[in-house]
Amino acid sequence: MKQLLGNKRNTTLNDLIDTYYQERFLRVLLLLLIAVVLGQTLYYSFTEYFGGALFNVWIVVSLWVAVWTLHKNYYQLASSLTILASLALLVFSVLVSGLSDATIFWFFVFPVVATFLKGKRGGSIWLLTVVLILVSIYVASQTGMIATIEIEYNAATFQQLIAAIFLVAIFVYVYQDNLDRKAASVAEREEKLNTIYTQLQDEIAHRQSVADSLNQNVQTLQRQKARIEALLDSIGEGVIAVDQEGKIIMANHMTKQLFNYYEDDIIGQYYSDVFALYDTDDNPVPAKEHPLMQALHNQTHYHTAEYFFHDYNDEPVPVSTTATPVNSEDENIGAIEVFRDISEERAVAKAKDEFLSLASHQLRTPLGAIRWYTERLLKASQIKGKNRSYLETIYEDSARMSSLLSDYLNISRLELGRGEISVSEVAFGDVVAKTLNDAQPLIDEKQLAISQNFSQDLTLQTDEQSLELILQNLISNAVKYTPERGTVTITAGPYTGDKKSLQPGTVFHVEDSGMGIPLDQQRNIFTKLFRADNAQHSNIEGTGLGLYSVKATVDNLGGMIWFESQPERGSSFAVILPDLESGTMRQKEN
């Protein structure tokens, strides 16, 4: 503020003529002066004082010039020259005709005019100059260099005294006016500045508060961000988020730890460039089929699936993953994926399966002995009545136990990735006949109609044991769950294959008119140990291993299984088995 107010400057004519009022005042003043001078000129004309008259004419002309130059840009120069010339003329007349009361009066006109034209400082300099000239003249007259002053008191003296008082009054007025004006102007400016200052203060305070609140917001956001990051980092599962383009925007600590990445390695990179996925059979998964990409592009929640992700060092890491699209205000902004390392689970499952496999195997020997001894006892004709039926029960139960063990063994082998197959040409009809033969007692009992719609020449290039297991389970299920006098239809024919996934082979259906599978439970039908409610309540024995085992076997053969079922109407299971190359193949261990 002090600096702003400290920039003072002198008020000059520049300022005075700023307003119409000032200009008019000046003109009136100058006209008054002209009138006075004209009156004096007339007086001098009558007294035949020629030099005085000439001087006055000069004054009048120069004042007119001054009035005229007021409107012009070069009035400064013109007025200075006028004053200087007037002064020179006056000094000259004093040197010629001596100092008189009239000349003294005119000397004092200059400071007044200068004050008008140049401001206070100009006026003061002229006053000083005039006083110095007068002192010089006075000293010169005292030493006899020029004539001494002789002041005569007459009408002209009086007239000039009035004019001098008038001029001094004007001087004082203008000087005071300047000061007032200046003071007013300064006050006004100060007030203005004060207002601006207050406004600025307010503005600064406002901005400060805005800045403070912004700062606070930033801090809050940073805190929240840190908190969210801490949360994400403490999750024991990997979390990865991508934007709409599939570029990684976030990866939590666990992700980096799982796959040996540093954040900088992967942030901003395309997900599909960073992660190589392999399915559980070690086949590479194309980028567009990655769960996260599916979630991103199809906008569907991708259910948990197991994959092998190759880490930074290209080591496979088994993970269970779930991917979900991320939407904000109805707009997709990316997708998020949650991983879980399932190495340990797999190890536990493997150990469990190995145990199961071993135990099943060890159980088979004594079980076989029981069956065979019982079989021999039943051959003995002397065992009769209740004892025979006891033996029969032992025999049947041991047979069931044996088939249960076979199921377990088969499943655990498939689960362990040891689903070995031996491919040969298998006659479909033979396997069906064998299976139907096993089920014949129950078919007869229920008076079921068996319809076989396939060519007896139909052969498959597959593993006979596996096909037997599949047909045996499907047909025995159809027979078990179809009520009396129902029908079981077996249809089969060549399958031409589809270009994308399945090779040509054979497709077959096993259809029944049984109780069907409740709609809400259909999705679990291939789950291990699952049995539909209606099956459980039906008193029909089952283990919940059959269809699981069938599915695993079909998968192992590179085939496909699906079904259609309507409660109370029946079910139809369809299987496609591709023709495989002859010889033994061993599925790769996971």
Added chain:
Amino acid sequence: MAHKILVVEDNESLCNVLADTFTDEGFEVKTAFDGEAGLEAAKEWKPDVMLLDLLLPKKDGEDLLKELRQEEGGDSVATVALTNSDSSEKVYNLMNLGVTDYLTKSDWELSDLVEKVKEKLTSE
């Protein structure tokens, strides 16, 4: 003349029940409880058919068979392999060694087994 059958099975219970069954069916039966004894019996006694467990002490069934096949007259012994495990790889190897039947012990009834053996003898 009765057919000669050699039962090579380390489990005594199973071995006995098999021996009794085939004896009842009119076979001449010998038993061996380990691989080495089995190989010796097969070489000296020259059975018509051999029931061979694959998991045996001292020498397993597959090795026994390999050595027997190299003996003079050893390839004439019809062999039915018995096992509790059912590895396809093993089956494939055994087939190359002239084993045409491969049975999982607990899944078969004795009568079926007898039939299988008889079938084998008549087909040769």
